[in-house]
Structure formats: C-alpha cells, structure tokens
Amino acid sequence: TKVAVLISGTGTNLQALMEQTKKPSSAAEIVVVISNRPGVLGLKRASLAGIQTRVVDHKLYGSRSEFDSTIDRVLEELGVELVCLAGFMRILTGAFVRKWNGKLLNIHPSLLPSFKGVNAQKQALLAGVRITGCSVHFVAWVHFNSYYTADINTELNLMAIVFYLSQEEVDAGAIIVQEAVPILTSDTEDRLAERIREAEHRAFPAALELVASGAVRLGEDGHIIWNQ
Numbered sequence: 183t184k185v186a187v188l189i190s191g192t193g194t195n196l197q198a199l200m201e202q203t204k205k206p207s208s209a210a211e212i213v214v215v216i217s218n219r220p221g222v223l224g225l226k227r228a229s230l231a232g233i234q235t236r237v238v239d240h241k242l243y244g245s246r247s248e249f250d251s252t253i254d255r256v257l258e259e260l261g262v263e264l265v266c267l268a269g270f271m272r273i274l275t276g277a278f279v280r281k282w283n284g285k286l287l288n289i290h291p292s293l294l295p296s297f298k299g300v301n302a303q304k305q306a307l308l309a310g311v312r313i314t315g316c317s318v319h320f321v322a323w324v325h326f327n328s329y330y331t332a333d334i335n336t337e338l339n340l341m342a343i344v345f346y347l348s349q350e351e352v353d354a355g356a357i358i359v360q361e362a363v364p365i366l367t368s369d370t371e372d373r374l375a376e377r378i379r380e381a382e383h384r385a386f387p388a389a390l391e392l393v394a395s396g397a398v399r400l401g402e403d404g405h406i407i408w409n410q
C-alpha cells in the first residue's frame with residue numbers, strides 16, 4: 183500500500199513509520215513526505231531515508247481549499263492510497279477529509295475522546311488523571327444520519343444541523359490503536375509529552391500496518407471493521 187506522510191515539524195512519528203515500513207514484512211511503502219512548512223527536521227529525515235519530499239507551504243495559498251487541493255494533487259500524482267498525519271498541524275477541509283475518508287490516519291497525544299485539540303498532554307496534567315496515552319484514529323468526516331435529512335425543512339432540525347456541523351470535529355473518528363501512558367507525580371508537561379511520544383512511536387506503526395494490510399477498515403457507518 184502506497185503511503186504519504188504529512189508533517190509540520192520534527193518528524194519523530196515519521197521516523198518511526200519509516201523504520202516500520204522498511205521491514206520486509208511491512209504491508210506499507212512510504213512514497214512521499216509532504217510538509218506544510220519548509221526546512222523542518224522531518225524533511226531531512228525523509229531525504230536521509232531516500233524518500234521523496236514535497237513542501238506545500240500553507241502561507242502561499244489564499245484559502246484552505248486551495249492548499250488542500252494542492253496536497254490532493256500530489257497524492258493523486260503519486261498514486262497514494264493511505265495518508266498518515268504525523269505531527270501535521272493543519273486542519274483539513276471537509277471536502278478533503280470526505281474524499282480521503284477511511285484512508286486518513288492521525289495520531290493524537292491523549293486517550294480519545296478525552297482531551298481533544300491542542301496541548302492534550304497539558305490538559306491531562308491539569309485534569310489530574312493518572313493515566314493518559316495516545317490514539318491513532320481515522321480522521322472523521324462529520325456525517326449525519328437520515329434522521330436529519332428526513333424532515334430537513336423543520337426549523338429545529340436545520341438549527342441542529344448548523345450546530346452539529348459547526349462543531350469542528352478535530353481529533354474525532356474511529357479509533358484504530360491506543361496505548362496507555364501513566365502520569366507520574368513528578369511529571370512536567372515536557373516529561374509527559376516525551377513519554378507519550380515513545381508510545382506514539384509504537385502505536386502509529388502498528389495502526390498503519392493494520393490498515394495497510396486490510397486487517398482493519400472503516401465501515402460505511404463510521405465505525406471500525408476488524409476483518410477476523
């Protein structure tokens with residue numbers, strides 16, 4: 183399975199994915215690394231590994247949709263079948279997520295659905311939980327069932343839809359792999375983030391193999407299907 187990895191910075195998750203897909207047993211091949219920022223360490227890691235890179239600098243685009251369609255063009259040109267967001271710090275448009283529904287994986291440094299959004303590690307510390315972790319999930323396309331479309335003309339339903347769609351569903355979507363990470367009483371945000379990252383570097387490669395090998399896929403209803 184041809185894979186693209188999208189990054190924005192250091193690329194330690196990218197590094198873990200490259201090491202995993204180099205194994206002869208891997209079902210995945212990383213064919214391109216795309217960064218929305220030039221000159222980041224992740225691009226050097228890819229080049230050192232002999233993987234072609236592209237920079238699609240979001241500052242050069244007038245709109246999110248132009249940025250996303252440029253990314254999409256690169257993916258299509260290279261015959262990409264799966265996309266891994268590895269420390270990618272952009273929110274993708276609904277159109278892009280819809281097109282790549284079931285083929286778009288993201289890593290988030292918390293046990294979803296807890297602590298969505300930015301600074302998930304800090305959120306966990308502030309919440310006083312004793313266990314946090316990381317989650318690899320399909321990036322959800324926010325969809326609603328026929329209930330809403332059945333009688334769309336009533337004011338209430340229209341408001342419900344507007345409210346529903348306005349909830350930027352970031353870090354939502356069917357969960358593929360999670361790994362728990364204990365929070366130590368001595369933990370600072372940095373120490374905890376580092377320990378979660380070690381878990382990420384196991385969870386993301388595991389999730390990529392599950393999806394690339396077909397062991398796991400996203401069902402029509404947005405839930406995970408395990409091919410037993």
Ligand code: GRF
Pocket residue numbers: 189190191192193194195196224268269270289290291375379382
């Ligand atoms: C990681 O903490 C990951 O959870 C988040 O991006 C951070 C940096 O990842 N999504 P990387 O080192 O660039 O892979």
